[in-house]
Amino acid sequence: MRLVTPTLRSKPDAVAVAAVETARSALLEDVDAADVGAHLGHVVEGDRIVTHLFACTRRGYVGWHWSVTVARASRQKTVTVDEVVLVPGDEAIVAPAWVPYRERVKPGDLSPGDLLPVEEDDPRLVPTYSFGDDPLDADEKAQVRQVARDLGLGRVRTLSMEGRDLAAQRWYEGDAGPSAPLALSAPDVCSTCGFLVRLAGPLAEMFGVCANGDANDDGRVVSFDHGCGAHSEVQLAKRHEPQPVPGHVYDTLGADELEVL
Numbered sequence: 001m002r003l004v005t006p007t008l009r010s011k012p013d014a015v016a017v018a019a020v021e022t023a024r025s026a027l028l029e030d031v032d033a034a035d036v037g038a039h040l041g042h043v044v045e046g047d048r049i050v051t052h053l054f055a056c057t058r059r060g061y062v063g064w065h066w067s068v069t070v071a072r073a074s075r076q077k078t079v080t081v082d083e084v085v086l087v088p089g090d091e092a093i094v095a096p097a098w099v100p101y102r103e104r105v106k107p108g109d110l111s112p113g114d115l116l117p118v119e120e121d122d123p124r125l126v127p128t129y130s131f132g133d134d135p136l137d138a139d140e141k142a143q144v145r146q147v148a149r150d151l152g153l154g155r156v157r158t159l160s161m162e163g164r165d166l167a168a169q170r171w172y173e174g175d176a177g178p179s180a181p182l183a184l185s186a187p188d189v190c191s192t193c194g195f196l197v198r199l200a201g202p203l204a205e206m207f208g209v210c211a212n213g214d215a216n217d218d219g220r221v222v223s224f225d226h227g228c229g230a231h232s233e234v235q236l237a238k239r240h241e242p243q244p245v246p247g248h249v250y251d252t253l254g255a256d257e258l259e260v261l
Ligand code: SF4
Pocket: 188, 189, 190, 193, 194, 195, 196, 209, 210, 211, 212, 215, 217, 218, 222, 226, 227, 228, 229, 230, 231, 232
């Protein structure tokens, strides 16, 4: 069992440091004696404030410590107990750190019917048009949206530069980029493949869509320097071509020849 060494955050108060039995007595008022082990050490929390640590021997709490904090008021000769708690030590089994729901959702987690709204200020999106500086209520905003629709301004928000860069990076570094195992052993790149469909807009400089139904990436965005063995111009080497099938030694389909024999 690891011994907790005293910290030197503040000058240790001799009375508080020596109050091990006071701390243990306070602990035993709340906890069964069978669950309390040896005194492991103390931590100086501040002026005349010391925390004593005791091993926890309760089943299922390996590596946990009972922590009893005592304090001595100025010009007093005895300590009072401030707090008795069970705390995890370095070797304790504890739950993993909390991850907010929004950060836990990964691509592919959505099931039919699930909704995953984006944040109002999601940096990946920018408004297509502005509502102006005047504060507007919901009805007035709806009117602005209607006018924008009538004028053909399109969607309420579009991809921001940041959103575009993030998508490009993700695609390029993923299975559709040049470092995917499929691409590393491909005979040629997508940019020379007849199955590549061109995109429009800034992402068209690096990416297209694969339209080869026989390829793993059919219907997916691929980088120009991605590639695969289903490239439109791929040719089999002579030694890979199927060997011609030799003629039948005995033709079971030709009834006449059978009679001749
Ligand atoms: S078939 Fe292969 S090489 Fe051609 S576009 Fe699709 S992924 Fe690229």
